[in-house]
Amino acid sequence: MTSEAARALGEDLALAKSATTGSGTVSAEVVDITDTGVNLSVGGALLINVQCSDAYRNRKAGDWVAVKLGAKPVVMWRLGADPGPLDENTIKSLAKEVSLDEQVVRAATWGTTAPSGTGWQAATTPYVRKNAEGKVELYFQLAAQSDDSPTAPPDRAPKPVTISPTDTGTWRGGRPDDYASYPTQGDWTGRGNRRGGFFYGTKIASACAGKTVSKMTVKFTRRTGSGVNAKRPLHLYLHNYSAPPSGQLSLADGPDELLSLSAGATGTATLPASWRSQLASGAARGLAIYASGSRDYLSLSGGSITITFS
Incomplete structure:
Protein backbone atom coordinates (compact mmCIF):
# COMPACT_ATOMS: atom_id res chain seq x y z
CA MET A 1 0.00 0.00 0.00
CA THR A 2 1.39 3.43 -0.91
CA SER A 3 1.80 6.13 1.74
CA GLU A 4 -0.96 8.21 0.13
CA ALA A 5 -3.37 5.28 0.17
CA ALA A 6 -2.51 4.43 3.78
CA ARG A 7 -3.09 8.02 4.89
CA ALA A 8 -6.47 8.21 3.12
CA LEU A 9 -7.57 4.91 4.64
CA GLY A 10 -6.55 6.10 8.12
CA GLU A 11 -8.57 9.29 7.73
CA ASP A 12 -11.65 7.32 6.70
CA LEU A 13 -11.37 5.02 9.70
CA ALA A 14 -10.86 7.86 12.18
CA LEU A 15 -13.84 9.85 10.89
CA ALA A 16 -16.10 6.81 10.88
CA LYS A 17 -15.20 5.96 14.48
CA SER A 18 -15.92 9.48 15.72
CA ALA A 19 -19.26 9.59 13.90
CA THR A 20 -20.65 6.45 15.52
CA THR A 21 -19.67 7.02 19.15
CA GLY A 22 -22.70 9.22 19.86
CA SER A 23 -26.34 8.28 20.28
CA GLY A 24 -29.73 9.60 19.29
CA THR A 25 -30.99 10.48 15.83
CA VAL A 26 -29.22 12.78 13.38
CA SER A 27 -29.71 13.80 9.77
CA ALA A 28 -27.30 12.55 7.12
CA GLU A 29 -26.88 12.64 3.35
CA VAL A 30 -26.97 9.48 1.26
CA VAL A 31 -23.77 9.30 -0.77
CA ASP A 32 -24.47 6.07 -2.66
CA ILE A 33 -26.75 3.05 -2.73
CA THR A 34 -25.33 -0.40 -1.97
CA ASP A 35 -26.78 -3.87 -2.52
CA THR A 36 -28.02 -4.08 1.08
CA GLY A 37 -28.08 -0.50 2.38
CA VAL A 38 -26.58 2.94 1.78
CA ASN A 39 -23.32 4.81 2.22
CA LEU A 40 -23.79 7.94 4.34
CA SER A 41 -21.99 11.19 5.03
CA VAL A 42 -22.38 11.89 8.77
CA GLY A 43 -20.49 14.82 10.23
CA GLY A 44 -17.85 14.58 7.53
CA ALA A 45 -17.39 10.83 7.97
CA LEU A 46 -18.24 8.26 5.33
CA LEU A 47 -20.19 5.34 6.80
CA ILE A 48 -20.25 2.28 4.55
CA ASN A 49 -23.25 0.02 3.93
CA VAL A 50 -25.55 1.35 6.66
CA GLN A 51 -28.70 -0.75 6.99
CA CYS A 52 -32.12 0.83 6.41
CA SER A 53 -35.57 0.36 7.89
CA ASP A 54 -38.46 -0.68 5.65
CA ALA A 55 -39.79 2.88 5.92
CA TYR A 56 -36.96 4.17 3.71
CA ARG A 57 -37.92 3.11 0.19
CA ASN A 58 -36.98 4.26 -3.33
CA ARG A 59 -33.50 5.10 -2.09
CA LYS A 60 -31.21 7.33 -4.09
CA ALA A 61 -28.00 9.30 -3.72
CA GLY A 62 -28.57 12.83 -2.45
CA ASP A 63 -31.43 11.92 -0.11
CA TRP A 64 -31.38 13.39 3.39
CA VAL A 65 -32.35 10.80 5.97
CA ALA A 66 -32.82 10.37 9.71
CA VAL A 67 -30.18 8.06 11.18
CA LYS A 68 -30.26 6.39 14.57
CA LEU A 69 -26.66 6.32 15.75
CA GLY A 70 -24.95 3.74 17.88
CA ALA A 71 -22.62 0.78 17.46
CA LYS A 72 -24.68 -0.16 14.38
CA PRO A 73 -26.30 2.93 12.79
CA VAL A 74 -29.65 2.48 11.06
CA VAL A 75 -31.40 4.74 8.54
CA MET A 76 -34.95 5.29 9.80
CA TRP A 77 -36.70 7.38 7.12
CA ARG A 78 -36.26 9.98 4.39
CA LEU A 79 -36.47 13.70 5.21
CA GLY A 80 -38.20 16.08 2.83
CA ALA A 81 -41.33 16.52 0.76
CA ASP A 82 -44.06 13.90 0.44
CA PRO A 83 -43.11 11.63 -2.51
CA GLY A 84 -46.77 10.75 -3.14
CA PRO A 85 -47.19 12.72 -6.41
CA LEU A 86 -44.04 11.14 -7.84
CA ASP A 87 -45.28 7.68 -6.88
CA GLU A 88 -48.62 8.42 -8.55
CA ASN A 89 -46.94 9.33 -11.84
CA THR A 90 -44.84 6.18 -11.72
CA ILE A 91 -47.89 4.01 -11.08
CA LYS A 92 -49.78 5.60 -13.97
CA SER A 93 -46.86 5.01 -16.31
CA LEU A 94 -46.61 1.37 -15.27
CA ALA A 95 -50.36 0.87 -15.63
CA LYS A 96 -50.26 2.23 -19.18
CA GLU A 97 -47.38 -0.08 -20.04
CA VAL A 98 -49.25 -3.09 -18.68
CA SER A 99 -52.43 -2.19 -20.55
CA LEU A 100 -50.54 -1.95 -23.83
CA ASP A 101 -49.10 -5.39 -23.21
CA GLU A 102 -52.61 -6.86 -23.32
CA GLN A 103 -54.56 -7.75 -26.45
CA VAL A 104 -56.78 -4.92 -27.70
CA VAL A 105 -59.66 -7.23 -28.70
CA ARG A 106 -62.17 -7.40 -25.82
CA ALA A 107 -63.96 -10.53 -27.04
CA ALA A 108 -63.75 -12.96 -29.95
CA THR A 109 -66.77 -15.28 -30.31
CA TRP A 110 -68.56 -17.09 -33.09
CA GLY A 111 -71.68 -19.10 -33.86
CA THR A 112 -74.01 -20.27 -36.62
CA THR A 113 -76.31 -17.23 -36.41
CA ALA A 114 -75.81 -13.50 -36.64
CA PRO A 115 -74.62 -11.79 -33.43
CA SER A 116 -77.18 -10.25 -31.11
CA GLY A 117 -77.20 -6.58 -30.23
CA THR A 118 -76.63 -3.46 -32.30
CA GLY A 119 -73.60 -1.95 -33.98
CA TRP A 120 -72.37 -5.06 -35.76
CA GLN A 121 -71.10 -4.76 -39.32
CA ALA A 122 -70.84 -7.66 -41.74
CA ALA A 123 -67.26 -8.35 -42.79
CA THR A 124 -66.73 -9.75 -46.25
CA THR A 125 -63.04 -10.55 -45.71
CA PRO A 126 -61.22 -10.78 -42.37
CA TYR A 127 -57.47 -10.26 -42.10
CA VAL A 128 -55.24 -11.24 -39.20
CA ARG A 129 -51.55 -10.82 -38.45
CA LYS A 130 -49.06 -10.88 -35.59
CA ASN A 131 -46.86 -7.85 -35.00
CA ALA A 132 -43.23 -7.74 -33.86
CA GLU A 133 -44.29 -8.01 -30.21
CA GLY A 134 -46.36 -11.11 -30.88
CA LYS A 135 -49.67 -9.25 -30.51
CA VAL A 136 -52.62 -10.15 -32.74
CA GLU A 137 -53.97 -7.50 -35.11
CA LEU A 138 -57.36 -7.90 -36.83
CA TYR A 139 -58.72 -6.05 -39.83
CA PHE A 140 -62.15 -6.59 -41.43
CA GLN A 141 -62.91 -5.52 -44.97
CA LEU A 142 -66.55 -4.40 -45.19
CA ALA A 143 -68.94 -4.38 -48.13
CA ALA A 144 -70.62 -1.29 -46.69
CA GLN A 145 -69.55 0.84 -43.72
CA SER A 146 -72.17 2.18 -41.30
CA ASP A 147 -69.83 3.34 -38.52
CA ASP A 148 -66.33 4.79 -38.43
CA SER A 149 -63.50 2.43 -37.58
CA PRO A 150 -61.60 3.10 -34.35
CA THR A 151 -58.04 4.28 -34.85
CA ALA A 152 -55.43 1.59 -34.36
CA PRO A 153 -52.96 2.39 -31.58
CA PRO A 154 -49.53 3.46 -32.84
CA ASP A 155 -46.72 0.93 -32.88
CA ARG A 156 -44.68 0.90 -29.71
CA ALA A 157 -40.93 1.04 -29.61
CA PRO A 158 -39.33 -2.34 -28.85
CA LYS A 159 -39.02 -3.03 -25.15
CA PRO A 160 -35.69 -2.23 -23.46
Whole structure:
Protein backbone atom coordinates (compact mmCIF):
# COMPACT_ATOMS: atom_id res chain seq x y z
CA MET A 1 0.00 0.00 0.00
CA THR A 2 1.39 3.43 -0.91
CA SER A 3 1.80 6.13 1.74
CA GLU A 4 -0.96 8.21 0.13
CA ALA A 5 -3.37 5.28 0.17
CA ALA A 6 -2.51 4.43 3.78
CA ARG A 7 -3.09 8.02 4.89
CA ALA A 8 -6.47 8.21 3.12
CA LEU A 9 -7.57 4.91 4.64
CA GLY A 10 -6.55 6.10 8.12
CA GLU A 11 -8.57 9.29 7.73
CA ASP A 12 -11.65 7.32 6.70
CA LEU A 13 -11.37 5.02 9.70
CA ALA A 14 -10.86 7.86 12.18
CA LEU A 15 -13.84 9.85 10.89
CA ALA A 16 -16.10 6.81 10.88
CA LYS A 17 -15.20 5.96 14.48
CA SER A 18 -15.92 9.48 15.72
CA ALA A 19 -19.26 9.59 13.90
CA THR A 20 -20.65 6.45 15.52
CA THR A 21 -19.67 7.02 19.15
CA GLY A 22 -22.70 9.22 19.86
CA SER A 23 -26.34 8.28 20.28
CA GLY A 24 -29.73 9.60 19.29
CA THR A 25 -30.99 10.48 15.83
CA VAL A 26 -29.22 12.78 13.38
CA SER A 27 -29.71 13.80 9.77
CA ALA A 28 -27.30 12.55 7.12
CA GLU A 29 -26.88 12.64 3.35
CA VAL A 30 -26.97 9.48 1.26
CA VAL A 31 -23.77 9.30 -0.77
CA ASP A 32 -24.47 6.07 -2.66
CA ILE A 33 -26.75 3.05 -2.73
CA THR A 34 -25.33 -0.40 -1.97
CA ASP A 35 -26.78 -3.87 -2.52
CA THR A 36 -28.02 -4.08 1.08
CA GLY A 37 -28.08 -0.50 2.38
CA VAL A 38 -26.58 2.94 1.78
CA ASN A 39 -23.32 4.81 2.22
CA LEU A 40 -23.79 7.94 4.34
CA SER A 41 -21.99 11.19 5.03
CA VAL A 42 -22.38 11.89 8.77
CA GLY A 43 -20.49 14.82 10.23
CA GLY A 44 -17.85 14.58 7.53
CA ALA A 45 -17.39 10.83 7.97
CA LEU A 46 -18.24 8.26 5.33
CA LEU A 47 -20.19 5.34 6.80
CA ILE A 48 -20.25 2.28 4.55
CA ASN A 49 -23.25 0.02 3.93
CA VAL A 50 -25.55 1.35 6.66
CA GLN A 51 -28.70 -0.75 6.99
CA CYS A 52 -32.12 0.83 6.41
CA SER A 53 -35.57 0.36 7.89
CA ASP A 54 -38.46 -0.68 5.65
CA ALA A 55 -39.79 2.88 5.92
CA TYR A 56 -36.96 4.17 3.71
CA ARG A 57 -37.92 3.11 0.19
CA ASN A 58 -36.98 4.26 -3.33
CA ARG A 59 -33.50 5.10 -2.09
CA LYS A 60 -31.21 7.33 -4.09
CA ALA A 61 -28.00 9.30 -3.72
CA GLY A 62 -28.57 12.83 -2.45
CA ASP A 63 -31.43 11.92 -0.11
CA TRP A 64 -31.38 13.39 3.39
CA VAL A 65 -32.35 10.80 5.97
CA ALA A 66 -32.82 10.37 9.71
CA VAL A 67 -30.18 8.06 11.18
CA LYS A 68 -30.26 6.39 14.57
CA LEU A 69 -26.66 6.32 15.75
CA GLY A 70 -24.95 3.74 17.88
CA ALA A 71 -22.62 0.78 17.46
CA LYS A 72 -24.68 -0.16 14.38
CA PRO A 73 -26.30 2.93 12.79
CA VAL A 74 -29.65 2.48 11.06
CA VAL A 75 -31.40 4.74 8.54
CA MET A 76 -34.95 5.29 9.80
CA TRP A 77 -36.70 7.38 7.12
CA ARG A 78 -36.26 9.98 4.39
CA LEU A 79 -36.47 13.70 5.21
CA GLY A 80 -38.20 16.08 2.83
CA ALA A 81 -41.33 16.52 0.76
CA ASP A 82 -44.06 13.90 0.44
CA PRO A 83 -43.11 11.63 -2.51
CA GLY A 84 -46.77 10.75 -3.14
CA PRO A 85 -47.19 12.72 -6.41
CA LEU A 86 -44.04 11.14 -7.84
CA ASP A 87 -45.28 7.68 -6.88
CA GLU A 88 -48.62 8.42 -8.55
CA ASN A 89 -46.94 9.33 -11.84
CA THR A 90 -44.84 6.18 -11.72
CA ILE A 91 -47.89 4.01 -11.08
CA LYS A 92 -49.78 5.60 -13.97
CA SER A 93 -46.86 5.01 -16.31
CA LEU A 94 -46.61 1.37 -15.27
CA ALA A 95 -50.36 0.87 -15.63
CA LYS A 96 -50.26 2.23 -19.18
CA GLU A 97 -47.38 -0.08 -20.04
CA VAL A 98 -49.25 -3.09 -18.68
CA SER A 99 -52.43 -2.19 -20.55
CA LEU A 100 -50.54 -1.95 -23.83
CA ASP A 101 -49.10 -5.39 -23.21
CA GLU A 102 -52.61 -6.86 -23.32
CA GLN A 103 -54.56 -7.75 -26.45
CA VAL A 104 -56.78 -4.92 -27.70
CA VAL A 105 -59.66 -7.23 -28.70
CA ARG A 106 -62.17 -7.40 -25.82
CA ALA A 107 -63.96 -10.53 -27.04
CA ALA A 108 -63.75 -12.96 -29.95
CA THR A 109 -66.77 -15.28 -30.31
CA TRP A 110 -68.56 -17.09 -33.09
CA GLY A 111 -71.68 -19.10 -33.86
CA THR A 112 -74.01 -20.27 -36.62
CA THR A 113 -76.31 -17.23 -36.41
CA ALA A 114 -75.81 -13.50 -36.64
CA PRO A 115 -74.62 -11.79 -33.43
CA SER A 116 -77.18 -10.25 -31.11
CA GLY A 117 -77.20 -6.58 -30.23
CA THR A 118 -76.63 -3.46 -32.30
CA GLY A 119 -73.60 -1.95 -33.98
CA TRP A 120 -72.37 -5.06 -35.76
CA GLN A 121 -71.10 -4.76 -39.32
CA ALA A 122 -70.84 -7.66 -41.74
CA ALA A 123 -67.26 -8.35 -42.79
CA THR A 124 -66.73 -9.75 -46.25
CA THR A 125 -63.04 -10.55 -45.71
CA PRO A 126 -61.22 -10.78 -42.37
CA TYR A 127 -57.47 -10.26 -42.10
CA VAL A 128 -55.24 -11.24 -39.20
CA ARG A 129 -51.55 -10.82 -38.45
CA LYS A 130 -49.06 -10.88 -35.59
CA ASN A 131 -46.86 -7.85 -35.00
CA ALA A 132 -43.23 -7.74 -33.86
CA GLU A 133 -44.29 -8.01 -30.21
CA GLY A 134 -46.36 -11.11 -30.88
CA LYS A 135 -49.67 -9.25 -30.51
CA VAL A 136 -52.62 -10.15 -32.74
CA GLU A 137 -53.97 -7.50 -35.11
CA LEU A 138 -57.36 -7.90 -36.83
CA TYR A 139 -58.72 -6.05 -39.83
CA PHE A 140 -62.15 -6.59 -41.43
CA GLN A 141 -62.91 -5.52 -44.97
CA LEU A 142 -66.55 -4.40 -45.19
CA ALA A 143 -68.94 -4.38 -48.13
CA ALA A 144 -70.62 -1.29 -46.69
CA GLN A 145 -69.55 0.84 -43.72
CA SER A 146 -72.17 2.18 -41.30
CA ASP A 147 -69.83 3.34 -38.52
CA ASP A 148 -66.33 4.79 -38.43
CA SER A 149 -63.50 2.43 -37.58
CA PRO A 150 -61.60 3.10 -34.35
CA THR A 151 -58.04 4.28 -34.85
CA ALA A 152 -55.43 1.59 -34.36
CA PRO A 153 -52.96 2.39 -31.58
CA PRO A 154 -49.53 3.46 -32.84
CA ASP A 155 -46.72 0.93 -32.88
CA ARG A 156 -44.68 0.90 -29.71
CA ALA A 157 -40.93 1.04 -29.61
CA PRO A 158 -39.33 -2.34 -28.85
CA LYS A 159 -39.02 -3.03 -25.15
CA PRO A 160 -35.69 -2.23 -23.46
CA VAL A 161 -33.25 -5.11 -23.19
CA THR A 162 -30.54 -5.67 -20.59
CA ILE A 163 -27.34 -7.45 -21.59
CA SER A 164 -24.95 -8.85 -19.00
CA PRO A 165 -21.26 -9.42 -19.67
CA THR A 166 -20.30 -12.83 -20.99
CA ASP A 167 -16.87 -12.43 -19.39
CA THR A 168 -14.70 -9.98 -17.45
CA GLY A 169 -11.02 -9.66 -16.62
CA THR A 170 -8.07 -7.53 -15.50
CA TRP A 171 -4.75 -6.86 -17.23
CA ARG A 172 -1.40 -5.62 -15.90
CA GLY A 173 1.94 -5.45 -17.63
CA GLY A 174 0.44 -6.27 -21.01
CA ARG A 175 -1.12 -9.60 -20.02
CA PRO A 176 -4.06 -10.97 -18.02
CA ASP A 177 -3.75 -10.52 -14.25
CA ASP A 178 -5.03 -13.70 -12.60
CA TYR A 179 -4.62 -12.20 -9.13
CA ALA A 180 -7.51 -9.78 -9.63
CA SER A 181 -10.92 -11.35 -9.04
CA TYR A 182 -12.83 -8.44 -10.57
CA PRO A 183 -12.12 -5.79 -13.24
CA THR A 184 -9.79 -3.27 -11.61
CA GLN A 185 -8.32 0.14 -12.41
CA GLY A 186 -5.19 1.76 -10.93
CA ASP A 187 -2.26 0.54 -8.83
CA TRP A 188 -2.59 -0.12 -5.09
CA THR A 189 0.68 -1.96 -4.44
CA GLY A 190 3.16 -0.18 -6.69
CA ARG A 191 3.51 -3.15 -9.05
CA GLY A 192 1.88 -1.52 -12.07
CA ASN A 193 -1.40 -0.06 -13.23
CA ARG A 194 -4.31 -2.38 -13.85
CA ARG A 195 -7.04 -2.14 -16.47
CA GLY A 196 -10.30 -4.06 -16.41
CA GLY A 197 -12.59 -5.21 -19.20
CA PHE A 198 -16.24 -6.17 -19.63
CA PHE A 199 -17.06 -8.37 -22.63
CA TYR A 200 -20.42 -8.99 -24.30
CA GLY A 201 -19.58 -11.07 -27.36
CA THR A 202 -21.77 -9.80 -30.21
CA LYS A 203 -24.92 -9.56 -28.07
CA ILE A 204 -25.11 -5.75 -28.05
CA ALA A 205 -24.96 -5.35 -31.82
CA SER A 206 -27.39 -8.25 -32.30
CA ALA A 207 -29.91 -6.70 -29.91
CA CYS A 208 -29.71 -3.37 -31.77
CA ALA A 209 -29.90 -4.73 -35.33
CA GLY A 210 -32.73 -3.10 -37.28
CA LYS A 211 -33.74 -0.85 -34.37
CA THR A 212 -33.22 2.77 -33.41
CA VAL A 213 -31.30 3.05 -30.14
CA SER A 214 -32.22 6.07 -28.03
CA LYS A 215 -30.25 5.34 -24.86
CA MET A 216 -27.73 2.98 -23.30
CA THR A 217 -26.98 2.80 -19.59
CA VAL A 218 -24.48 0.65 -17.71
CA LYS A 219 -24.75 -0.47 -14.09
CA PHE A 220 -21.72 -1.14 -11.87
CA THR A 221 -21.12 -2.06 -8.24
CA ARG A 222 -17.87 -0.98 -6.62
CA ARG A 223 -16.33 -3.77 -4.60
CA THR A 224 -15.54 -3.12 -0.94
CA GLY A 225 -11.90 -3.47 0.04
CA SER A 226 -10.67 -1.93 -3.21
CA GLY A 227 -8.98 1.40 -2.51
CA VAL A 228 -10.24 4.07 -0.15
CA ASN A 229 -13.90 4.11 0.86
CA ALA A 230 -14.66 7.60 -0.47
CA LYS A 231 -16.19 8.22 -3.89
CA ARG A 232 -13.76 7.68 -6.74
CA PRO A 233 -14.41 8.13 -10.47
CA LEU A 234 -14.55 5.26 -12.92
CA HIS A 235 -12.28 5.99 -15.89
CA LEU A 236 -14.32 4.34 -18.63
CA TYR A 237 -13.22 3.39 -22.13
CA LEU A 238 -14.58 1.48 -25.08
CA HIS A 239 -12.78 -1.58 -26.41
CA ASN A 240 -13.11 -3.68 -29.56
CA TYR A 241 -12.97 -7.23 -28.19
CA SER A 242 -15.74 -9.83 -28.21
CA ALA A 243 -13.81 -11.94 -25.68
CA PRO A 244 -10.83 -11.38 -23.35
CA PRO A 245 -7.53 -11.15 -25.28
CA SER A 246 -4.55 -13.30 -24.30
CA GLY A 247 -2.26 -10.27 -24.55
CA GLN A 248 -2.80 -6.63 -23.67
CA LEU A 249 -6.32 -5.22 -23.52
CA SER A 250 -6.07 -2.21 -25.85
CA LEU A 251 -8.31 0.75 -25.08
CA ALA A 252 -10.42 2.67 -27.59
CA ASP A 253 -12.42 5.88 -27.00
CA GLY A 254 -12.09 7.38 -23.53
CA PRO A 255 -11.53 8.04 -20.76
CA ASP A 256 -14.88 9.37 -19.65
CA GLU A 257 -15.70 9.80 -15.96
CA LEU A 258 -19.40 9.07 -16.22
CA LEU A 259 -19.80 7.76 -12.68
CA SER A 260 -18.19 8.01 -9.24
CA LEU A 261 -18.84 5.41 -6.54
CA SER A 262 -17.95 4.96 -2.90
CA ALA A 263 -17.06 1.52 -1.57
CA GLY A 264 -19.87 -1.01 -1.92
CA ALA A 265 -22.06 1.38 -3.92
CA THR A 266 -24.08 0.58 -7.02
CA GLY A 267 -24.65 3.19 -9.70
CA THR A 268 -25.86 3.64 -13.26
CA ALA A 269 -24.31 5.83 -15.96
CA THR A 270 -25.67 6.89 -19.34
CA LEU A 271 -23.22 6.22 -22.17
CA PRO A 272 -22.41 9.10 -24.56
CA ALA A 273 -24.23 9.12 -27.89
CA SER A 274 -21.04 8.37 -29.82
CA TRP A 275 -20.33 5.32 -27.64
CA ARG A 276 -23.93 4.18 -28.01
CA SER A 277 -23.62 4.38 -31.78
CA GLN A 278 -20.38 2.40 -31.87
CA LEU A 279 -21.68 -0.35 -29.61
CA ALA A 280 -24.95 -0.62 -31.53
CA SER A 281 -23.18 -0.95 -34.87
CA GLY A 282 -20.54 -3.38 -33.61
CA ALA A 283 -17.69 -0.92 -34.21
CA ALA A 284 -17.01 -1.26 -30.46
CA ARG A 285 -17.72 -4.41 -28.47
CA GLY A 286 -17.41 -3.62 -24.77
CA LEU A 287 -16.28 -1.39 -21.91
CA ALA A 288 -13.02 -1.05 -20.00
CA ILE A 289 -11.65 0.84 -16.99
CA TYR A 290 -8.11 2.15 -16.50
CA ALA A 291 -6.45 4.56 -14.07
CA SER A 292 -2.91 5.42 -13.04
CA GLY A 293 -1.72 5.25 -9.43
CA SER A 294 -3.58 4.62 -6.18
CA ARG A 295 -5.90 7.63 -5.95
CA ASP A 296 -8.67 6.14 -8.10
CA TYR A 297 -7.88 2.49 -7.44
CA LEU A 298 -11.05 0.37 -7.39
CA SER A 299 -12.62 -2.89 -8.53
CA LEU A 300 -16.04 -3.39 -10.08
CA SER A 301 -18.66 -6.05 -10.57
CA GLY A 302 -21.80 -5.86 -12.68
CA GLY A 303 -21.46 -4.16 -16.04
CA SER A 304 -24.95 -4.92 -17.35
CA ILE A 305 -25.98 -2.64 -20.22
CA THR A 306 -29.62 -1.63 -20.67
CA ILE A 307 -30.60 -0.56 -24.19
CA THR A 308 -33.66 1.63 -24.80
CA PHE A 309 -35.17 1.93 -28.28
CA SER A 310 -37.34 4.54 -29.95
